[in-house]
Amino acid sequence: MKKLTTISSAIVASLLLIGCGGGDSSSSTASTGTGFYVDEAIQGVEYVCGSQSGLTDVTGKFIFEQNKNCTFKVGNVVLREVNASTLQNNITIFEDNTNTARFLQTLDRDGNATNGIEVSSSAKKLNLTTVPTDDAVLNDIQSDMKANDKDYRGRVVTTEETQAHLRQTRMNLHENNRPTQHDALSSSEQTKAYFGDKENNMIVVVDVENMKLIDSIATGHEKTYAAEVIKTRGMGHTANPKMYIDNRGSNAIDVLDSKTNTISKTIDLAFHPRSIDVEKETGLVAVSGSDKAMTAIIDSSTDTVIATVGENKVTAPTTSGHAYVSSGTLACGHPHWLNKDHFVLIDRQNRKIVTYKITKNSDNTWSTTKVNELITPSPVHNLIPPEIHGMHGRKRKQEKHGGHELYASTIFFATAEGAENVYPSVLKLEFTEEEGLKIVDELKIQKEGLSANIMGVHHLNFLKDQKTIYVGSDEGTLFVVDYTSTPMSIIKTVQAGKGAGHTDEMKHNNIAVVINHKDKFITVMNTLNHTKIADIQVSNIPDNEVGVVQTQSHPKYHFSKDGRYFYMFLTEEGELVKVDLVEKKVVQRLKIGGKLAMGSFVESNH
Structure with missing residues (x-):
């Protein structure tokens, strides 16, 4: 008893x-x-x-x-x-x-x-x-x-x-x-946020737990958008002091030493950078263009450009996607490595994904070779690799090597954002080194009564169940997709907010937060039955700006160790907010100023 x-x-x-x-x-x-x-x-x-x-x-x-x-x-x-x-x-x-x-x-x-x-x-x-x-x-x-x-x-x-x-x-x-154990962890760890202020062209550094501005680092460039961590294999959970800063209005990547919060070098490019992807085995960094359909490869050990591919021509103003979607006027999608020596250039204007192979020559120079071009139904935002979605490609004839399965191909997924009179879609792709990428399945994201011309998708959010994708559309519908079925299928829709886009899922509980980039509120979801728990207001913008301005930032976001609090930046209002997911309200705001666009949360031991 x-x-x-x-x-x-x-x-x-x-x-x-x-x-x-x-x-x-x-x-x-x-x-x-x-x-x-x-x-x-x-x-x-x-x-x-x-x-x-x-x-x-x-x-x-x-x-x-x-x-x-x-x-x-x-x-x-x-x-x-x-x-x-x-x-x-x-x-x-x-x-x-x-x-x-x-x-x-x-x-x-x-x-x-x-x-x-x-x-x-x-x-x-x-x-x-x-x-x-x-x-x-x-x-x-x-x-x-x-x-x-x-x-x-x-x-x-x-x-x-x-x-x-x-x-x-x-x-x-x-x-x-x-x-609890979460309090014990938080006493020995500190989370810092490094976010780009695209209005004042600086990186702001914030002590997240204490909701305190630590530093601001001016770049001297235009449209400073994000600071992204350069982390390679073998580093474990150790925070890397090096970050690359994307300046979307200048032909430059700045190298930030986060130990001293100083810029140690500027890497000149032939285009304005959009974002980066790090190949963790080699330390090579792919950088895509925001104004030109180009990609550069940087050796992060020396912070030098070793190769550049694509057409040196400004295409951003005429990109064929929806202008109101977040990347609607950018030349490239996000860069991505397919393996340690193959990468893609996502050309949004021409609706194609180009696969390249990079090779180091005997004289220590580098050369690139085009493998193939894949035409897509609408401009593509990004690719999602197997470590996120959990799917494998075709097996090789020899079944195993050293106890591990061998695969002749690799599965990727891609976000096709939609275009005029073209519905957005989820693309399932297969990659081989010999042939590059090809489309093996496509699911159109559509719902009765919704016109393709009011929709627009810029991100696929794969849940940890490795079965489900949350796909937010610009007008406010959240589509729940089963990507393991053949063919892929939409299993339900949920009403979210304007600009529904990224989703951040809690590691240990079945809760996810949908970011409504152009609305006042976030949408909290139960990921087991895909039902809405609550809409929580985070922004105080006027009603006439809903659906027009960028209220909620792009990644990253942060959950407290105990899962109670959710931290996110508000772009238009220049704030960091602390959301209590139990009480379902904002409990603290840090007014910083500027337009805070995108960045990184870095956890480190004292």
Whole structure:
């Protein structure tokens, strides 16, 4: 029988026990500490924390050895691993992973997680090695628990119930000032934002957690748009001090040293740069043009241009896409590497994707070779690689090498933005080194009653389920696409806001934020059932500017460690806003000024 009904009462009772020398037989010493594992208190979970091990008690209490990691398990199922750097005395480990919390709530003996979760000892006999997510598996677990534990009265909890309970638990922890693993992380980490102010031609540097402007760095160029991190393989989570600054109104990339917040070099180009893509193995950087259909390749080790392809001709004013869509008057789409020596030039004016191969010669010079040109139904915005969407191409005849599958081709997806009398579309592409890119499937983004001439798509947002794409259209419709079906299909639509475009998905919870670039509000989505949770107002622009001006910035965006807060820049108003996703409102604004367009959030250890 459970005796403690709330997080606060469980914590207080456990602290009293510790103070009186009661509780766990392994009392805290100089080399150990006490923590609590909660979604409400979780009892009966096995933990191993260095030399300390046991079962969490009725308060969720566990004992850990200092400077050792912790693992929480039910039988052979690992629920959570916690790094030693996070553990401090009286830490609360909040089980905020929806799938894990749902599993634990289903195991709860009395089926009522609001008074705590008690996991029966018979649960460790379950024939499982991973956290179950399938309803059928959870139903089998419920049947097994009933058969093996006469006191089990639990049930299979729905995902919606789990998320509602997690939201309530998060609020209870906050109200009781209980530090969680996310607070411990935030105390040792700092997030800085580097964003381009295209009006004042500078990069602003912001301390995100403290909502404070740290620095502003003038470039001396025109339309300073974004600062993008140059990060190569092997760097792990270490922040790279080098960034490239895109100046969309000058023939220049500036090199920013973020350790000193100074510009160390300017790289001259034959065109105005739009954006970059880093090939992480080689360190080569592709830069596409905003005014000309050109791409340059930069060696980031020396910050020098080693190759340039495309036509040295201004095409931006006559681009054939919709002028009102974000990239409607830009010459190129975003650059992209197909592999370590193949890249693309996305020519928006001529509606084609050109694949090139770059080769280093014996004299250390570089040469490029055109592989093919692919005509597209409308101007293309960008490509999405396999590490995002999870699909593989055709297998080679020899099935495996060193235990890994070998593939003769690679799958990419592309955003075709739409044009006059042409609906936008999702393009599925296949790449081979010999033939370049070809279209293997196309899904038109259309809905009855919507004219192609009021639509326009500039980004595909692939969810972490590696099944679903959120596709926002300029007039405000969010299309939910199943890209794993053959052919691809639209499974539902949701009303978002004007300029619906980018989506940022939370890593551990099934929540995503849709950015409505020309509206006052963001749209928060439940990504499990693709329903709207809320529209949250972030901008205070006049109503007559909705659908006209760029209110909400382009990437990047940032979630707090605990998932409660969402940070984003407002372009037109020149602000950074902190959105409370629980209270569904803006709780803090930092007025910076200018027109803040695009940039990077960089997390670093103190």
